[in-house]
Amino acid sequence: MLSVKDLHAEIDGKEILRGVNLEVKPGEVHAVMGPNGSGKSTLSMVLAGNPAYTVTSGEVIFRGKDLLEMSPDVRSHEGIFLGFQYPVEIPGVSMVNFMRAAVNAKRKYFGEPPMGATDFLKLMREKRAIVQLDNKLASRSVNEGFSGGEKKRNEIFQMAVLEPKLSILDETDSGLDVDALRIVAEGVNKLRTPENSAIVITHYQRLLDYIKPDVIHVLYKGRIVYTGGPELALEIENKGYDWIKAEVDAQDAIKGEA
Amino acid sequence: MGALDQYIDLWQEHSDLIVSNSPDALNRLRPAAASSLIEQGLPSQKDEDYKHTNLEKILSPDYGINIGRVKMRVNPAETFRCDVPRLSTALFLVVNDSFAATVGCREVLPEGVEVMSLASFARNNPEFIEKYYGKLADINNPIVALNTLFCQDGVVIRVRKGVKVEPAVQIVNIFNNSAPLLAARRMLIVMEEDSEAKVLVCDHTQNSDVDFCSLQVIEVFADKGSKLDFYDLEESTQQTSRLSSLWMKQEEGSEVLLDSMTLYNGQTRNEFFSRFAGSHARLKMLGMCIEDETRRLDTVSRISHDVPECTTDELFKYVVDGDAMGAFAGLIYVAEGASKTEAYQSNRNLVGSDTAVMHSKPQLEIYNDDVKCSHGTAIGQLDEKQLFYMMTRGISEDQARLMLKQAFMSDVIDGISLPPLRDRLKLMVERRFAGEKSACSGCQVGCK
Numbered sequence: 001m002l003s004v005k006d007l008h009a010e011i012d013g014k015e016i017l018r019g020v021n022l023e024v025k026p027g028e029v030h031a032v033m034g035p036n037g038s039g040k041s042t043l044s045m046v047l048a049g050n051p052a053y054t055v056t057s058g059e060v061i062f063r064g065k066d067l068l069e070m071s072p073d074v075r076s077h078e079g080i081f082l083g084f085q086y087p088v089e090i091p092g093v094s095m096v097n098f099m100r101a102a103v104n105a106k107r108k109y110f111g112e113p114p115m116g117a118t119d120f121l122k123l124m125r126e127k128r129a130i131v132q133l134d135n136k137l138a139s140r141s142v143n144e145g146f147s148g149g150e151k152k153r154n155e156i157f158q159m160a161v162l163e164p165k166l167s168i169l170d171e172t173d174s175g176l177d178v179d180a181l182r183i184v185a186e187g188v189n190k191l192r193t194p195e196n197s198a199i200v201i202t203h204y205q206r207l208l209d210y211i212k213p214d215v216i217h218v219l220y221k222g223r224i225v226y227t228g229g230p231e232l233a234l235e236i237e238n239k240g241y242d243w244i245k246a247e248v249d250a251q252d253a254i255k256g257e258a
Numbered sequence: 259m260g261a262l263d264q265y266i267d268l269w270q271e272h273s274d275l276i277v278s279n280s281p282d283a284l285n286r287l288r289p290a291a292a293s294s295l296i297e298q299g300l301p302s303q304k305d306e307d308y309k310h311t312n313l314e315k316i317l318s319p320d321y322g323i324n325i326g327r328v329k330m331r332v333n334p335a336e337t338f339r340c341d342v343p344r345l346s347t348a349l350f351l352v353v354n355d356s357f358a359a360t361v362g363c364r365e366v367l368p369e370g371v372e373v374m375s376l377a378s379f380a381r382n383n384p385e386f387i388e389k390y391y392g393k394l395a396d397i398n399n400p401i402v403a404l405n406t407l408f409c410q411d412g413v414v415i416r417v418r419k420g421v422k423v424e425p426a427v428q429i430v431n432i433f434n435n436s437a438p439l440l441a442a443r444r445m446l447i448v449m450e451e452d453s454e455a456k457v458l459v460c461d462h463t464q465n466s467d468v469d470f471c472s473l474q475v476i477e478v479f480a481d482k483g484s485k486l487d488f489y490d491l492e493e494s495t496q497q498t499s500r501l502s503s504l505w506m507k508q509e510e511g512s513e514v515l516l517d518s519m520t521l522y523n524g525q526t527r528n529e530f531f532s533r534f535a536g537s538h539a540r541l542k543m544l545g546m547c548i549e550d551e552t553r554r555l556d557t558v559s560r561i562s563h564d565v566p567e568c569t570t571d572e573l574f575k576y577v578v579d580g581d582a583m584g585a586f587a588g589l590i591y592v593a594e595g596a597s598k599t600e601a602y603q604s605n606r607n608l609v610g611s612d613t614a615v616m617h618s619k620p621q622l623e624i625y626n627d628d629v630k631c632s633h634g635t636a637i638g639q640l641d642e643k644q645l646f647y648m649m650t651r652g653i654s655e656d657q658a659r660l661m662l663k664q665a666f667m668s669d670v671i672d673g674i675s676l677p678p679l680r681d682r683l684k685l686m687v688e689r690r691f692a693g694e695k696s697a698c699s700g701c702q703v704g705c706k
Contacts, residue, residue: 048650052642076652088647092665101661102651109652141665158651 001026001197002047002067002166007058009046016042018222019058024166027194031208031233032201034219035241040201041085043219044170047199048082049075063165076102077109079165083155083172085201090142095154098142099124099161106162127160131187149180156187167191167198173207185210205237218244221252261318262300266292269407272325279327280410281380283387287397291406294397301400310556310585310617311527313400316499319469321440323408324355347428347458348373354433355441356411370421371455373429376412376444386416390446394477394505394531401503401529405442405475412444417453417484426456426487426676431472433462433498438469445476449484449512456487456676463494471499478506480514482536487515487675496524496551503529508568510536517544517674518574519683520555521690530559534568534596545574546670548690549582549614556585563596570601575670577663577691579610585617590633594625603633608640608666663691 004022008015016039024030034040046053047060049072060067067075090098103123104114115123124138131153143151152172159167169188173181188198188211200211208216208230216233218226218241225248226232236244269276269292277285300317301308348367351358357375367373380387395402413429431443449455463470472494480486492500500523508514518528532541547555561570576584590601607616620633640662648658667687674680 048646050646052646071655072646072649073652073654076650080650082650084647084650088641088643090644090647090662090665092668093661097661098648098651098653101648101653101657105652105654105657162652 001028001063002199003059003061004047005059005061007043007046007060008056009042009053010056011042011053015056016053016222017046020219020222020224022217022224024197024199026197028215029192029198029200029211029213031213031216032199032219032224033203033216033233033236035245038219039222040219041170042222044082044168044199044201047075047168048072048080073105074109076162076164077106081159081162081164081167083152083159083167083169085171085174087143087146087151087155089144089146091144093142095138095140095142096124099158102158103161123161127157130160130190131156132183133157148175149177149183152176152180152184153187156184156191160187160191163191165196167196168201169198170201171203172200173202173204181207182210205233208233220245220248260300261314262295264320265317265404265407266296268323268325276325276408276410279325281377281384281387283380283384283391284377284409286388287392287406290397291403294403295400295407298398298400307558307587310554310583311501311525313501316471316501316525317404319438319471321438321469321471322435323440323442325408325410327356327410347426349428349430350413352411352413352429352431352443354435354439355409355443357413366425367427368421368423370418370453371423371427372414372416373427374414374416376414376446377410379414387446390448390477390479392477394479394507395475395503396505396531399503399529401473401501401527402475402505404501405444405473405503408440408442408473409444409475410442412446415445415447415455415457417449417455419450420452421450422453423455426458428458428460431459431461431474432464433468433470433472433494434464435468435470436465438471440471440473443472443474445474447476447478447486447488449478449480449486451481452483453481454485456489458489458676458679459491461490461492461494461498461500463498466495467497469497469499470494472501474500474502476502476504478504478514480506480508480512480539482509483511484509485513487517489517489519489674489676489679490528491519491521492526493522494524495522496553498524500524500526500528502527504531506530506532508532508534508536508539508541510538512536512539513542514540515542515544515673515675517546517670518557519546521548521686523549523553523555525554527556527558530557530561532560533562534565537565537567540569541571542673543570543572543574544670544673545576545586546667546687547574547576547584548667548687549576549584550579550610552581554583557587559588561588561590561601563590563592563599563601565593566595566597566599568596568599570603572601572603573670573673574605575667576605576607576616577610577666578607578614578616581611581613583615583617586635587617587619587621588633589621589623590631592622592624592626592629592631596626597628599626599629599631601629601631605635606666607635607637608663609637610639610663660688660691664688
């Protein structure tokens with residue numbers, strides 16, 4: 001599905017990712033955890049193609065194709081979805097028009113005609129139900145005046161409509177109360193298939209109680225420094241990151257001396 | 259020889275012809291207009307108020323003026339169809355500078371409203387013209403002076419006391435000529451007490467490769483309790499220059515919406531001078547200006563609060579691309595006695611290229627402490643975060659830019675009180691940003 005090899009990336013001349021390696025197979029859910037400032041959000045932005053970040057070396061192969069060659073919209077058509085930590089408000093663009101543009105852009109990419117109005121409304125209704133998103137939000141501007149929980153549910157709703165192959169959920173749990181977290185997580189679980197994969201970026205064990213990951217990675221100083229099974233999340237919850245940081249810093253010190 | 263000289267010469271050599279072809283009521287102000295121009299000349303760009311409009315350059319081409327009132331061959335009434343579906347208006351035309359009614363346009367209007375040729379109205383009702391013509395427009399304004407010197411026809415809209423006009427009155431100004439032409443267009447709108455009307459003015463140019471100059475003066479009298487929605491939509495060509503000067507007086511309790519929209523133009527200067535003469539009156543001003551290539555648009559507005567408890571709400575938005583230039587200078591003046599004035603002025607602009615230029619000057623001049631006023635301006639680019647967010651959903655960059663520009667104009671478009679016009683404009687603006695040239699698909703002439 002996704003193969004990231006020695007990925008280095010920077011923003012404003014500052015190197016954030018310093019050699020990320022990551023393999024995601026179809027059907028797998030990977031969690032990426034790590035202390036603040038370790039590069040988690042940068043990884044998601046680089047995979048989605050944010051032009052503010054520059055990839056300086058390394059490669060990313062997504063379903064046999066060079067992902068880094070593609071513009072963000074083509075990545076979306078090819079099956080990448082990024083659930084934003086801070087969904088962007090777009091005043092003046094209604095949710096309906098936004099989704100119609102997104103759906104029809106994808107259809108155009110695959111040589112299909114635009115979706116008819118009835119089918120489109122049916123699709124919206126169907127997908128809204130997955131995250132219990134209020135119908136009233138459809139006529140409003142994208143994310144404008146949405147509560148924190150509504151914004152996150154709206155992200156999962158968009159994910160449901162676009163049916164990605166690989167979903168990258170960047171701190172989808174931040175700013176959510178327990179009920180909203182459950183709705184969002186259940187939404188993600190409903191969309192899981194044996195073919196689709198997900199990368200879930202989170203600070204806390206809490207989300208992983210709902211979305212069961214197959215693999216957990218710890219990102220620190222722009223590299224994946226620790227990879228383990230689901231039990232790693234509990235260990236981090238109990239012990240924090242300090243023990244991992246200490247191990248990595250010690251190794252770096254040895255390398256520095258050598 | 260300066261550009262003005264050719265107009266002064268024309269007047270001095272042919273004043274007899276102009277006067278003999280015009281009603282006395284229009285001739286009365288011409289000598290004052292001539293002496294104002296001779297004394298003052300044209301303001302240069304060193305004059306702060308004309309910094310962004312080069313009158314000398316705009317007026318220098320050798321335009322023809324139809325002073326002999328030669329009947330034009332064309333009959334655009336047969337070919338012109340403004341493509342606003344379901345907007346059943348009473349449609350009147352001004353071809354170059356001559357008024358023309360269309361078949362059935364008067365039948366749809368109620369009693370108590372007159373939409374007439376200025377020339378014939380002036381002949382039949384000289385005392386009415388005497389009362390209103392040139393009473394607001396300042397003869398020392400160069401656009402007003404030039405217009406007054408050569409104006410021979412135009413439109414009068416008079417809505418009698420208490421009359422509510424349905425449907426909207428639509429005036430379509432058309433340029434159609436094979437040689438360069440200047441049209442001194444004049445419009446006089448008199449809203450009597452408690453009357454209501456919606457007026458839509460559309461400017462079109464049918465020959466895209468001929469130079470035209472529209473020299474326009476509009477005077478609006480909004481009497482007590484009257485309500486007027488005035489829409490002015492320019493869809494002309496790169497080779498059309500437009501100098502427009504609107505003068506308005508609002509009496510007690512009147513409510514006016516002035517909506518100025520520029521979709522396609524060449525060089526345009528739009529002036530708005532408005533004065534509150536009675537309290538509790540409200541003015542809403544909206545501006546939507548889309549400029550690209552080498553188009554230029556200079557908007558000047560001066561709103562004068564001379565009496566207490568009036569409200570102005572002004573919002574002008576520009577999208578400037580390519581090598582285009584946009585300028586906005588707005589002044590709201592609050593006189594000493596104008597307590598409890600509410601006046602808000604905002605100018606927001608998107609600049610889309612490195613070579614596009616936007617000038618903005620929002621001004622308040624307040625001589626009273628008991629007021630609520632604000633003014634502000636913003637010039638910026640499309641939000642990169644919004645663009646990226648849209649692209650991650652599969653929307654192409656071009657499409658995302660288009661949708662964001664459209665969204666930028668949405669609050670101005672939403673301010674339109676005629677739903678069919680609002681819907682139509684949404685589409686026209688979308689097409690405009692998409693780079694489609696033809697705005698009126700139903701029109702066989704296919705002007706821009």
